Amino acid sequence: MVEAAAGRRSGTCRRRPSGGGELQRQQLLHQRLLAAHVAMATTAAGAPSGTGGRCLEDFADCLLGVLRALGLTSWAAARPPQGQPRPPPPRGAADARRLAAELRAVPGRIAGNGASAVASLYTLQGRKGVNQDAMVFWENFCSRDDTIFCGVFDGHGPYGHLVAKRVRDLLPIKLGADLGMDEDRETSTSNIKSNANQVGSQEHIDRGNTTISTGAEQNGEYPECFPALRTSFLKAFHVMDRDLKLHKNIDCFFSGTTAVAMIKQGHNLIIGNLGDSRAVLGTRNEINQLVAVQLTVDLKPNIPSEAQRIMQRKGRIFALPEEPEVARVWLPKYNSPGLAMARAFGDFCLKDHGVISMPDVSYHHITEKDEFVVLATDGVWDVLSNDEVVSIVSRATSQASAARFLVESAHRAWRNRFPTSKIDDCAVVCLFLNMDEETESSNPMANNSANSAEVTSNQPSATTQLNTGSSADIVTAMVTDGNEPFVVEAIAKPVTHAKDG
Secondary structure (H helix, E strand, O other): OOOOOOOOOOOOOOOOOOOOHHHHHHHHHHHHHHHHHHHHHHHHHOOOOOOHHHHHHHHHHHHHHHHHHHOOHHHHHOOOOOOOOOOOOOOOHHHHHHHHHHHHOOOOEEOOOEEOOOEEEEEEOOOOOOOOEEEEEEOOHHHOOOEEEEEEEEEEOOOHHHHHHHHHHHHHHHHHHHHOOOOOOOOOOHHHHHHHHHHHOOOOEEEOOEEEOOOOOOOOOOOOOHHHHHHHHHHHHHHHHHHHHHOOOOOOOOOEEOEEEEEEEOOEEEEEEEOOOEEEEEEEOOOOOEEEEEOOOOOOOOOHHHHHHHHHOOOEEEOOOOOOOOOEEEOOOOOOEEEOOOEOEEOOOOHHHOOEOOOEEEEEEOOOOEEEEEEEOHHHHOOOOHHHHHHHHHOOOOHHHHHHHHHHHHHHHHHHHOOOOOOOOEEEEEEEOOOOHHHHHHOHHHHHHOOEOOOOOOOOOOOOEOOOOOOOOHHHHHHOOOOOOOOOOOOOOOOOOOOOO
16 A cells, blocks of 8 residues: 655645544654664665765764654754764744844835735635745845845645745845855856756747746847856755755755745846746737746656656656656655655755756746736646636736735635645735836835735735835845855756647
């Protein structure tokens, strides 16, 4: 009997394994014991020169997870370092609250339900427990008037909600830290430029009535800024994943999050994609009809290039009998954890078996025909097509209400299509393009709405005004905490597909 998947589900089948809290605790303990057994066997079998310390550390981490599951945290907290420098102490609750307060005070940043002159954000909890989705919009990113950052993050696993929120808060800071460095520096990006050319040579992919762009820019070559921006995305995602691995207050062994992070700089869109959340563009075609163009590829385990990497690292890919359309990633010898995506932050039980945190970075040049971009977690895409999403956003009574209108439409679609299934969490960011900058800057109501504070999903209509007099030096101050330089060792190949039919 195949064990129930511990990872997040995806696809159209909504049947979930049932069981109480004690059963889930026993399953988590069982998974930890299996992982500890694997690490012990690896250590006993002998590792290549220079990797023995890592094997011992992995075994110790697995054992630490078992002790946590048993509730023996006092001994675990006192575990001394094993030949490694002691990591810096984790942020306490007071530091976490201070960080959250400082971020809420940043002018132009929205991390909850709200709207600005150019964006609309909304999230709604499903029927599966705590809302594990997160989102963020940040105007005047890196203190640049022409730059916006926005992203959505879909957590999964026991602590997925904590992972998603931490990535939401820290990923833009880490990305901004690299973008804020000397812009005239020489970057050794020969491999990146070569790879960017490969991305640019890809054709668009037709899926039914929807065009999917895998990063190829149909209007010309990449701008000169793209290689450096792509490098910044790769570095920021790498540092973010390392931060999660070293974080002792969030157990990311069986928990993680997706990410679709986008920077709009002038007429340039740069998107970093990890997992199966999605970015879709609403644009006008030759006959002025509004159509959908998918800007990212859902990085599922059954994509050939993703499957090849996973199987080369001894990971296994198969679907459960009760959801045959959902391919999942499993450990080499055990039917666990069953992750329904090929790339993610966290999920360190599978990081040695092909699941990576390196984003697929794509580019799009904004034209006068482009109207808006929708970033959404898979709770939306599981029940609505790209064209339906674009149509729903275009029919919203106002741009400020567009995200809420879309999320509520997705919930209705869940109830109609899957009446016996639990509705998934949904999070949406709608970014509107080609706005009249003079109108925006002269509209005090719009400027004030950009300072909406983070609110809980239980109070979707509430907004709070932030203190716009806070210091802009906050980003620099937070970035310097544990952000060490590093070198990206490899560049992921762009995801490619053949045209259907």
